[in-house]
Amino acid sequence: MTALWMGIALLGFVTGTFAQGAPPSPVTATTRIEPHSATIGDTVTYTVAVTHAPNFKINPPSPFPHFEKFEFLDQGEKTKQLPDGNVTDEFIFQFRAMEVGYYNIPEVPVHFTAPHPDDPSRSIPGEIQAPKAVVEVRSVLFKDGDPKDIRDIKPIVGAAPPWRRYALYALAGLVGLMFLYFIGRKFFAKPPHRERKPTPVVREPHEVALEELDALAAKQLIEQERCREHHFELSEIFRRYLGALYSVPALDWTTEEIMQNLLMRKNFPEELGQRALEILHRTDWVKFANEESEASVCMENVQAIRRFVEDTVPRRDLSTSHKSPSAAM
Template sequence: MKGWVLCALLAASPVWAQAPATPAPASAKLPEAEPSGVQARVQPERVLLGEPFVYELMLTHPANQRYELELPPDLGDFELLSQERTPPEGGKEPAVTTFRLRMSAFKLGSLTLPEVPFAVSTPEGPQRYVAPGRTLEVGSTLPEDAQSKGEDLRDIQPPAEVAVRSFTLVWVALGVLAAALLAVVAWRFFQKYRERVRAAVAPPLPLDVRTRQALDSLKTEDLPAQGRVKDFYFRLSEILRGYLGERYGFDALECTSSELMARLRGLHAPGLPEDGLMRFISESDLVKYARAESSADSCRDSLSFGYSLLDKTWPPPLPPEAVNVSHASGPRVS
C-alpha cells in the first residue's frame, strides 16, 4: 500500500518528475572567475515560437585571461543554431570578449535562458565562470484573434501518397547511386592499397623520434628572431598537441584548450606536467588569438618546455604485469 502511495506522489509532482538528479561536472571544482563587467542582451527581446534570436554576452576581463564557451548538450526549451566569438583587441586593458549565440525557443510564455558556463584560462591556472540566464518572452505565431476564429496550431500531417506516372527517373537515380557506391568502394580499396605500399616501403619512425625531430627543426628555424612569434607558437602548439593526441589516443588537434586539459585530466598520464602545460596553453593562446607580445626568452622557455614534456611522458610506463615479469626474470646474485 505504501509503494502505491509513493508512486502516486511521484506521478503527481511535476517538480520531482522534471528535476532528475544530475552529477556535478568536473569543472565545478575549479576556482570561480569573476569578470570585471558583464553585459547581456537579447535581440529581439520578444520573439515568436521557433523564430531565431541572438543572445549576446560581452565580458570585460584582464587581457591575460581567455574565456571559452562550454555549453551543455541539452538546452531545454531552447535550440542553439550557431555561435560566434569575437576576441578582444590586442594590447587593450581591460579586454572585452563578445559571444553571440543564435538560438530559437520552442515553448510559449516567459522563459528563462539557460546559464552559460565558460572555461577561463588564467596565469594562475584554469578557472570557471557561469553567466546567469535572463528572461525572454516567446509569443505565438498565430494572430491574437486566432482562438476566437477557431484557428489553432496544426500538428504534423501524416505522409501522403503521391502517384508516380513513370519509373524512369527512379531507375536513373538508382543507377547513379549504384555507380557512386562502386566509385566509393573502389576509391577506398585504392587508398588502403596505397597505404599498405607506403607502410611496406618506409615504416614510420617512433613517436618520440618524430616529435623530437619536429622540435629540433623548429629550433633551427629560429622564427622569433625573424619577428614571426605568432607562427612560432602555432607550430609549437601543433607539435605538442599532435604528440599528446597520438601518445594518449585522442584527437588533440581538434580540441579547444579547455577540452584538451579536460581529456588529459581524465586519463592515466603519469609524469604529465599539468601546471606547466596549462601555463604554456594560456601563453600560446594569448599570442595566437589575442595578439599578445612575447619575448625571445619566453619563446625559448616554451620550446624548452616542449622538450621537457617529451622527456617526462616518454617512454610510456610498463604495465604492472610486465614490471613483475621483468623483476622475476632478473639475474640472481649468489
C-alpha cells in the first residue's frame, strides 16, 4: 500500500498535475526575496527553500537567467532538519540591484532524484517549480517618497514699485564701497599672516587593518558565540586590506577573481597567494556554514589574518628608504 501511494505521489510531482483530494507532494518549494523594494546598489537576497523526504536528493536551482539586470554577488546553501523527519534545503543567492524597474521573477525549476517506489535501490528524476517572486528597484532620488512639496504658481498681482531702479542704485553704491575698500586695503592694511596648514596624515593599509581587527575583537562576538556575524566583518576587513594593498576591488570580487588577478602579477610570491586563498576560503566557509563554528576556529582565522597583515607590512631600509622585497607589490 505504501509503495502504491509513493508511486501516485511521484507521478504527480514529476508530471506537475495532481488529482483533487490526492495526498500532498513529498517535495514542496517556496521562494523568498528580500527586500521586496530596493534601491540602486542594494543587495537583494533570493532564496529557494525545498522541503522533502531525507532520501531525496535536490539539485541546486539556477535563477541567474531571470537576474540579468542584477550583479551576482554570492550564493550559499543551508540544510534544516524538521521535527517531522523531513529536510528543508535552502539555496541562497545574493545580487546587487543595478537598474530601476519592476521585476517579476518567474517560476524556477528545481530538479531532484527520488527512490523508485518499487525498487528503492533505483532512483527516478523529478522536477518541481519554485513559485514566482517580485522585486521593485527604485532610484535613490525617491528613497524617502515622491516629492510632495511642489506648489502651484501664485496668482497675478498688481504692478510693483520700481525695484529695478532701486537695485541699480544699490549696485552702484556697492561697487563704490568695494572700490574704496580695496584702495584702503592696498595702501593701509598690513598683509595678513598666513598660517601654514598641517599636512594631512596618510595612513598605511596595514595600520587601518590592524586597528579594525582590534575594534572587532573589542565587540567580543566570539565570546557571545556569534562566530558567523564575527566572520562577516572579519572577511570584509581582510578583503578591504587586499584591495588597498594590491589595488583590486576585493569587496566586489569573488575569491577566485581576486586570486586570479594576484597570481597573474609578476614577482607575486606563490606562498603569499596560497595563504591569502586559504584565508578567503576559510572565512567564506564559516560565513555560509549551517551551524556556528567553534571559538577556536574563529580565533585561528583572526590570527591568520593578523599574521598576513604583519608579514606584508612595507619594510623600509633606513639607508636607502626603499621597500623591501617582502612588501606589497
